[in-house]
Amino acid sequence: MNTSYGLFITLDGPNGVGKSTIMGDLCKKLTSQGFETYKTREPTDSLIGDFLRKSEEKYRGKTLACIAATDRYYHIEHEILPALQKKKIVLSDRYVESSLVLQRIDDVDLEFIWEINKNVIIPDLSVILLASPDTLNKRLNLRSDGSFFERKKTARKDELDYYRQAAEFLEKQGFNVYVLDNESTSIEENSESITKRIVDLYNQSGEGLT
């Protein structure tokens, strides 16, 4: 664990599952309990991240996978590690879990994806939110436009299958994975149980709460 350097928490799951909603709630809860948080996301807000966000209509497959991995290593070096060194609780909306799903939907095989991502730092907790394809489609339909991954017809079911496989795969790589149903369980209940896990990890690190 990275606990002597703060805590690193990732929040992942299919498009529209509720990552940013839960992230906002989690940050509020942790801040109100006296923790210093650092909220971040992938693609990052750097030039590489902006490039990744704009890339999906032009670049695909292994090329897009490498752009996402490049942005991730930049993220680790320039945002995640500096914030962990300041003992913050770093919360990232998407991380390597996303590549193990989105790049697979884009026909890149798992071995290649892992090969270019295997040197990432392991989060203290990797939260994966899931919901049924119907619910995901309903939530996404509320939006006016969609990305390549959101528009792809079979994407919802593929995303769910690949997230389940990613959870299993990452556990074997030593990740502490926490899979949650974000369909029938409320935003409040889920963010409460994630907060509890984070506080438990913090206390286990021997730092105490303040």
Ligand SMILES: Nc1ncnc2c1ncn2[C@@H]1O[C@H](COP(=O)(O)OP(=O)(O)OP(=O)(O)O)[C@@H](O)[C@H]1O
């Ligand atoms: N547990 C929940 N129950 C019901 N609705 C939820 C729940 N969690 C999130 N939502 C709703 O789902 C919708 C999508 O949420 P959000 O934008 O946070 O998803 P996201 O995973 O961040 O999406 P994207 O990956 O596309 O950015 C929002 O309208 C949000 O209010």
Ligand SMILES: Cc1cn([C@H]2C[C@H](O)[C@@H](COP(=O)(O)O)O2)c(=O)[nH]c1=O
């Ligand atoms: C982290 C990550 C991102 N992408 C691409 C796929 C989408 O174009 C965006 C995700 O944007 P959102 O606003 O979070 O929906 O980035 C990718 O291909 N692989 C990745 O690992």
